[in-house]
Amino acid sequence: MTPDLPEITPNKELIRVGEGVIDFDVVVVGGGNAALCAAIRAAETGASVALFERAPKDYRGGNSRHTRNFRCMHRDPKGVLTGSYDEDEFYDDLLKVTKGNTDEDLARLAIRESESCYDWMLGQGCFFQESLSGTLSLSRTNAFFLGGGKALVNAYYNRLEAQNVSIFYQATVLDVVIRDRRFDGVLVDLNGEQKYVRSRAIVLASGGFEADKDWLARAWGDAAKNFLIRGTPYNTGEVLKRVLETGADQIGDPTQCHAVAIDGRAPEYDGGIVTRVDCVPFSIVVNQAGHRFYDEGEDVWPKRYAIWGRLVAKQPGQVAYAIIDSKSKDLFMPTVFSATVTDSLDEMAVQLGLSRDQFLATVNEFNTGCGRGEFFPTELDGLETKGVQPAKTNWARPIDTPPFYGYELRPGVTFTYLGFRVGPDAKVSFGGLPSDNVWAAGEIMAGSILGEGYLAGFGMTIGTAFGRIAGKEAGAHARSSAG
16 A cells, blocks of 8 residues: 655655765664664664754754664563563463564564663763653663763764764755665765765665644544644655655554653754653643543553554544542642642633633543542552543542642654555565565554554664664675675
8 A cells, every 4th residue: 555645846856866876884764762872883883874954963863863762572680670571471461462463473572682782882981770650650660861862972973983883963954865675875965065065875764754734634634733743853754655656565554653641831843852741651641622541551551651642643633531539639740830720620621721621520430430449550450440431540539628629631753653654674575575785673563563553662672673684784784895
């Protein structure tokens, strides 16, 4: 199936193919985690490598600079990771969020690779810290970066500089020349000057198309115009469009994405992780009409936080409201924005602009339906409602103890899942056949594994695992073909 691609202006007349000059062994397109891992591994093979990052240096790193952790398989306690987290448990967690919509072979490959990633990342200058309270209860499954994603990105760039990799900032790839599954070169705008760069291999790691709201609207309808983009404004999908047009095999649904509920006051782009609202499991969430519309306690938050962006996107005005009382105010990581605080639910309805009568009726019905039992905030506690639709199946406690706290929620899109189909060697396929010299890693191929849903930290796992594979394979190919 061919995606509904935006109109593009061909640059073929600007391309001078056949001059016989190889500028680099490997070109890496992108500047985030997957691209950086690929460039490091390619350079380790002895290949000459160029990395094209569209953003200015101060904003380098794509969505990766907003991350905090990556999900990691381990058989025993490992560094900051507690207990064990084996392949089957990891995969079962993935199946639950994707509802089985995943490529098992590629998923298990990423999972197994994650075990060796931990020590490899340490070797590149990355450091880890124990998970903080309120960070989704991930001490056993996810390793947190000391200094966050920006520190990780900076460490990788420092490593590339030590390897003498050529790094180009504000470098927009305008065209990717691929003929009969074989890559020749890229047309790049370097600070306003167009250059054609040839290489023996390419790694595509330039992310999805989430920052192109017109493209989002073609998939979602006009509702997408109200979406907020949590990450970089530079992921507009030009490279994805162009390579799909050359015949690359597509994977993924353009409406599927990593989308979370974020504070409605977040900026349109680049708000990052601090804008996420994590109180949902302890709240009731209502739409503008004052109705609840989904089970807030369906599962632990790391397995459900990424469905709430899509849920909110389906509500009128693409907005919803999470309401908690004082019993829950210290149970989650606070957002960068303060909540709306009131002494009464009546006043909360007024402050948030909700349908007052329906909102109060919803809260009353919910409170009446809450059962008795012991409350455990960090695990499934079975504290559920009775006779309430939709039911809340865990952490259901009455909203009855002032002051009350309200958060406006809007859809915050992190990355889209439409991308390239790849094999276990990260090679992009064209017409069902692997390319000669085109590899992909990260968000641009994550749809091969994430058909829907999301598991906290797994995007970084996919990017690190397949970035390392793609870089190593591309570097080895380039060196062997150099004669």
